[in-house]
Amino acid sequence: MKQFDVIIVGGGLVGASLALALSKTRHRVALLEAAAPPASGPSWDERCIALNAASQAIFSALGAWEELAPAAEPILSTHISERGRFGVARFTAEEAGLPALGYNIPVRHLGGTLWRLAQGTEATLLCPARLSGLRLQGDGAELELEDGQRLSARLVVAADGAHSAVRQMLGIGHDSRDYEQSAIVTAVRPSRGHQGCAYERFTPDGPIALLPKPDGACSLVWTVPARQVDAMLGWSEAEFLAAAEDTFGERLGRFTGLGRRNAHPLSRVMSERLTLPRVLFAGNAAQSLHPVAAQGFNLGLRDVAAIAEILQDAQDPGAAALLGDYENARQADRERVSQFTDRLVRTFSNRLPGFSALRHLGLLAMDLAPPLKQAVMWQNLGYGHAPRMAREGQG
Numbered sequence: 596m597k598q599f600d601v602i603i604v605g606g607g608l609v610g611a612s613l614a615l616a617l618s619k620t621r622h623r624v625a626l627l628e629a630a631a632p633p634a635s636g637p638s639w640d641e642r643c644i645a646l647n648a649a650s651q652a653i654f655s656a657l658g659a660w661e662e663l664a665p666a667a668e669p670i671l672s673t674h675i676s677e678r679g680r681f682g683v684a685r686f687t688a689e690e691a692g693l694p695a696l697g698y699n700i701p702v703r704h705l706g707g708t709l710w711r712l713a714q715g716t717e718a719t720l721l722c723p724a725r726l727s728g729l730r731l732q733g734d735g736a737e738l739e740l741e742d743g744q745r746l747s748a749r750l751v752v753a754a755d756g757a758h759s760a761v762r763q764m765l766g767i768g769h770d771s772r773d774y775e776q777s778a779i780v781t782a783v784r785p786s787r788g789h790q791g792c793a794y795e796r797f798t799p800d801g802p803i804a805l806l807p808k809p810d811g812a813c814s815l816v817w818t819v820p821a822r823q824v825d826a827m828l829g830w831s832e833a834e835f836l837a838a839a840e841d842t843f844g845e846r847l848g849r850f851t852g853l854g855r856r857n858a859h860p861l862s863r864v865m866s867e868r869l870t871l872p873r874v875l876f877a878g879n880a881a882q883s884l885h886p887v888a889a890q891g892f893n894l895g896l897r898d899v900a901a902i903a904e905i906l907q908d909a910q911d912p913g914a915a916a917l918l919g920d921y922e923n924a925r926q927a928d929r930e931r932v933s934q935f936t937d938r939l940v941r942t943f944s945n946r947l948p949g950f951s952a953l954r955h956l957g958l959l960a961m962d963l964a965p966p967l968k969q970a971v972m973w974q975n976l977g978y979g980h981a982p983r984m985a986r987e988g989q990g
């Protein structure tokens with residue numbers, strides 16, 4: 596049986612980032628990924644991911660930013676509005692004293708780069724390799740792969756996504772909420788320049804977001820009621836672009852150049868446990884969020900930075916005290932971000948009379964009250980409860 600100190604189950608964005616981070620420690624690390632690269636992982640699709648400033652700092656600390664930067668478009672400002680209302684919340688990089696609020700990067704480039712960098716380290720990458728069995732013992736865990744291979748580890752990190760197989764194998768419960776919405780993700784080319792601005796516009800059916808891409812196009816994330824998705828995917832290009840323009844408004848002019856459309860059903864899935872003896876959960880396996888605030892991967896990457904920091908000098912990476920440190924380090928951040936995201940979805944989709952006026956006041960207050968704005972901005976940049984790696988790589 597092959598022995599490792601740490602086995603990471605799942606080589607999506609979070610697992611691959613963790614393999615890279617832990618390859619800089621003394622531990623013998625293995626990464627298991629069920630899907631064969633380069634198509635690896637449900638997250639390696641047409642999407643772009645908005646990385647916040649803390650994530651950029653973490654990738655700098657991991658030595659990955661130089662490779663990521665050429666494909667990443669800086670987000671210089673954000674513009675948040677509500678359809679049919681005048682209130683607007685604006686945030687700029689200048690106010691934050693940063694070169695950019697974040698960076699919009701294609702998932703394929705991000706995932707591909709992380710895998711390539713991880714391949715150049717001492718970490719053992721097993722792919723395709725699907726975990727099929729897991730048994731915990733006092734001082735470690737025994738893992739079985741679908742092809743019959745057996746491995747052992749002193750710590751198992753579950754980074755196997757929202758429907759975590761590790762969670763199911765260990766009988767850990769989860770709290771889930773189906774938003775009955777789907778996000779249609781594609782790209783459009785607006786007739787006016789995006790100037791590095793990320794727009795999000797709330798509508799009663801869900802938010803529509805346009806994020807800047809390097810080639811002058813924008814990635815479009817359009818949240819719609821689940822029951823409308825099939826019809827919208829079947830619309831002609833002209834019908835889809837006209838409807839997107841109508842929902843988004845005129846700020847960026849006319850849309851052309853529609854990309855491929857993919858739909859993602861949206862739900863929130865929170866694991867009931869962050870750790871149990873010899874196991875910890877990270878990324879979507881720990882918490883999977885609605886993309887409205889572009890926080891899911893950013894939060895998962897802070898899980899990664901915390902794990903790397905806690906295991907840095909550990910003799911036994913699965914020691915109970917370290918798992919306790921991880922819970923303490925991550926609990927407040929995950930609760931705050933998941934509650935903030937959930938509240939945002941529910942507040943803006945509430946159609947009760949009077950709610951809209953309150954939401955409107957909320958947006959205006961944000962534009963007018965500098966301390967409130969600073970607090971929200973700090974949280975969105977990812978510095979609210981950031982691990983050391985994010986704070987040190989900052990700026």
Ligand SMILES: Cc1cc2nc3c(=O)[nH]c(=O)nc-3n(C[C@H](O)[C@H](O)[C@H](O)COP(=O)(O)OP(=O)(O)OC[C@H]3O[C@@H](n4cnc5c(N)ncnc54)[C@H](O)[C@@H]3O)c2cc1C
Pocket residue numbers: 604605606607608609610627628629630635636637638642643644645646724725726727754755756757760778780816859877878879880886889890891892893894895
């Ligand atoms: C429309 C949309 C837009 C988004 N935009 C943003 C954004 O702008 N910013 C942001 O921060 N976040 C965003 N997110 C969230 C982000 O995509 C996720 O948080 C992130 O991809 C989660 O990565 P993960 O590695 O934890 O999980 P996953 O991507 O689900 O990866 C899990 C991996 O585990 C593997 N696996 C599963 N079971 C096994 C097994 N038994 N054995 C071995 N391997 C296994 C899978 O093949 C997969 O590769 C968005 C999400 C959506 C849906």
